[in-house]
Amino acid sequence: MSQQAVSQRREAPKASETTIYKILIVIGLCHLLNDAIQAVVPAMFPILEKSMGLSFTQLGMIAFALNMVSSVMQPVVGIYTDKKPMPFALPIGLAFTFIGVLGIGFAPNFGMIVISVIFIGIGSAVFHPEGSRVAYMAAGSRRGLAQSIYQVGGNTGQALAPLITALILVPLGQIGASWFSIAAALAVFLLIYIAKWYNEGLSSKPFMEKKKNTNQTNQTGLPKEIKRALVLILLLIFARSWYISGMTNFYAFYGIKEYTLTIKQSQLFLFAFLVSGAFGTFFGGPLADRFGKKKVISFSMLGTLPLSILLPHVSPAIAFIFLVLTGFILMTSFSVTVVYAQELVPGKIGTMSGLTVGLAFGMGAIGSVGLGYIADLIGLQMMIIGLGMLPLLGLTAFLLPSDQKVWEWNKQ
Structure with a gap:
């Protein structure tokens, strides 16, 4: 059985094993532009709180509108x-984002901001x-690396949010958000190029062979073991997303209140967390290709736990270091969970991506409202302390099936 699997791999078409880095870099860049625009929304929270007098709950509702529509x-x-693959949906989606980011820059009230972020969520x-x-x-053949290149673009875009706040939104105010319509327009043009390549690839031999395998998968339901593994992956995403949502949306306020930081200084702390997370995302894929996906997922959760618990109780200098370490370790699992889910259910690439990444946005949306309400109810400091306990849920990663087991399920 194993010899047959090896011989099948050797007979596989070379084209299907070739990693096309040019396409990966361009789609990663588009991901960066898309998520940088999306990151403008939480980056504007300190400005909107002052200019419109919004509460933490209202800020959470804005994040909810953005992330829930997307998820x-x-x-x-x-x-x-x-x-039915739709290559040209990519540039059309970014056109919605273009409208939304323009709307945020000129929105006169809370309601218009919510409508604008819904457009960004659709894109x-x-x-x-x-x-x-x-x-x-x-x-x-390098799925972990490819997913990392793609996902690191998005996480780098998110990491730019504090710099966006410090360099653009603080001096220009709300209207500064409209400048990001230029980034949306650039992404639309790049995605037209990607869509043409994608459209040509749909008629290729490797794709048609994968399509046949997909049709076979559709005819049979998922076994209980795979369903159980998917539930565990979604639980891990839940824990990670709530933690990241709390840090992204509210840690800047914590730094201002507890460490007497300025808005710019607090954004640099957040930038350290997010940019180290982008590095973690990039290295997570290649590490998973070498050591296994389950090991990387388990390490990311176990390694984060002590740092997240201690973070609210240390000095500003130590907190900065902990933020860097926490962001890097936690996000090594980001692209890996996507690939793990895609390999659990082969042939359902879009569904598994939408479920895992989409769920991350959705859980972040619910977390934004829930954590904002908790911060208003018991205080920001207590909310941040409680947030540090969330990675405990991530220890369920040790219950995931091994990579070898998933590979055996795929061969049955």
């Missing part, structure tokens, strides 16, 4: 495009499942 639509888009929902499919098609 609800992502699996829907993924399911549909698994059946993100369309982009992420199809962008992940492009990364999968261009991956060849």
Whole structure:
């Protein structure tokens, strides 16, 4: 059985094993631009809180509107495009983002801001499942690395949010957000190029062979073991997303209150957390290709726990170091969980991407409202302390099936 599997791998077409780095870099850059625009929303929270007098709950509702629209639509888009791929949905989605970011810059009230971020959420929902499919098609034999290149673009875009606040939004105010319409326009043009390559790839031999395998998978239901593994992956994403949401949306306020930092200084702390997370995302994929996906996922959760618990109780200098370490370790699992889910259910690339990444946005959305309400109710400091306990849920990673087991399930 194992010899047959090895011989099948040797007979596989070389084209399907080739990693197309040019496409991966371009789609990663588009991911960076998309998520940098999306990151403008939480980056504006300190400014909106002052200019419009918004409460933590209202700020959480803005994040909820952005992330919930994206998370609800992502699996829907993924399911549909698994059946009928839509290459040119990528630039169309970013056109919605273009409208949304312009709207934020000129929104006169809370209601218009919510409507604008819904447009950005729609663009993100369309982009992420199809962008992940492009990364999968261009991956060849290096799926972990390919997904890391794609996902690190998005995380780098998110990491730019504090710099956006310090360099653009603080001096220019709310209208500064409209400048990011230029980034959206650039992404649209790049995605037209990607869409043409994607469209040509749909008729290729490797893709058609994968399509046949997908049809076979559709005819049989998922075994209980795979369903159980998917539930565990979603639980891990839940814990990680709530923690990241709390840090992204509220840690700047914590730094201002507890450490007497300025807005610019607090954004640098947050930048350290996010940019180290981007590095963690990039290294997570290659590490998983070498050491195994389960090991990387388990390490990211176990390694984060002591740091997240101690973080609210240390000095500003130590907190900065802990933020760097926490961001790096926690985010090594980001792209790996996507690839793990895709390999659990082969042939459902868009669905699994929409479910895992989309769920991350959705859990972040619910977390934004819930954590904002808790901060208003018991105080920001107590909320941050409680937040540090969330990685405890991540220890369920040790219950995941091994990579070898997943590979055996795929061969049955």
